[in-house]
Structures are given as structure tokens and as C-alpha cells.
Amino acid sequence: MRYLTLVLALFASFFACFAPKPSPPLKRSTIRALLPQEFAKMVNDTHTFVVNVQPAPKGEIPGTRLLVSGAQAFESLKVAQPDMTRPIALYCEQGQQSDALAAQLAKAGYSSICVLRGGYRSWLDEGLPFRLYNNQE
Numbered sequence: 001m002r003y004l005t006l007v008l009a010l011f012a013s014f015f016a017c018f019a020p021k022p023s024p025p026l027k028r029s030t031i032r033a034l035l036p037q038e039f040a041k042m043v044n045d046t047h048t049f050v051v052n053v054q055p056a057p058k059g060e061i062p063g064t065r066l067l068v069s070g071a072q073a074f075e076s077l078k079v080a081q082p083d084m085t086r087p088i089a090l091y092c093e094q095g096q097q098s099d100a101l102a103a104q105l106a107k108a109g110y111s112s113i114c115v116l117r118g119g120y121r122s123w124l125d126e127g128l129p130f131r132l133y134n135n136q137e
Contacts, residue, residue: 031102033117036126042089042114049081053092053101059132074104084110091116
């Protein structure tokens with residue numbers, strides 16, 4: 001009986017070595033919708049990667065580092081900003097495109113994402129600084 005207990009203990013120890021180990025918990029992505037004044041603080045942080053997601057932009061927020069749109073927006077952003085922990089600030093004309101891209105980034109594992117609530121229009125309505133493209137008004 002002693003030998004049987006010893007053999008069973010060794011057998012259990014042997015197979016315990018091959019048991020799957022629990023994977024570490026995934027870091028939850030955070031998407032924050034910010035009002036223009038809050039978004040301006042993010043834009044002024046030089047570590048934040050600011051992205052214009054407008055398909056036909058008339059202008060941009062100063063500090064914008066990338067202009068993306070359409071089906072390739074996600075892939076373009078992944079190439080331009082592979083650091084998944086760096087804060088990313090997204091904006092578009094009214095908010096829909098940036099919300100959609102933010103959801104894709106969160107699903108891919110980017111951990112710090114913010115979008116401009118109300119989009120570029122809300123930024124302009126607040127009288128915050130902007131740059132026009134092609135001498136547009």
C-alpha cells in the first residue's frame with residue numbers, strides 16, 4: 001500500500017508539470033471620450049500620438065502627427081504607432097470615425113485611447129487653435 005501511495009504521488013507530480021499554466025490577465029484598454037478642453041491637454045502632452053481620422057479634412061488640430069481615413073486607417077496607425085502603451089488621441093469631423101477606430105485599437109490591445117467628444121466641430125466651436133488645409137475657410 002505504501003508503494004502504491006508513493007507511485008500515485010510521483011505520477012501526480014509528473015503530470016502536474018505538464019498542466020497548462022494560467023495566462024496572465026490581459027491589460028484592459030481604456031477609451032475615454034474627452035471634451036475639447038480636456039482633449040487639448042492630451043494634445044499638448046508631447047508623448048501623446050494625435051491622429052486626424054477625417055476622410056476629407058478641412059483642417060487639423062496643431063500637434064497632429066498622422067492623418068488616416070478609410071479601410072486602411074487601422075493598419076496605417078499600427079505601422080505609425082506600434083507602441084501599444086503610448087497614449088493615442090483620435091479626432092474626426094463629428095466623432096463617428098474616431099469612435100470606430102478607437103474600438104479597433106482597443107480590441108487590438110492598445111491601452112490608452114481618447115477621442116474628442118463631438119469631433120473637430122466641437123473643437124472649433126470652443127475657439128481652440130487649428131490649422132486649415134489648402135487655404136480653406
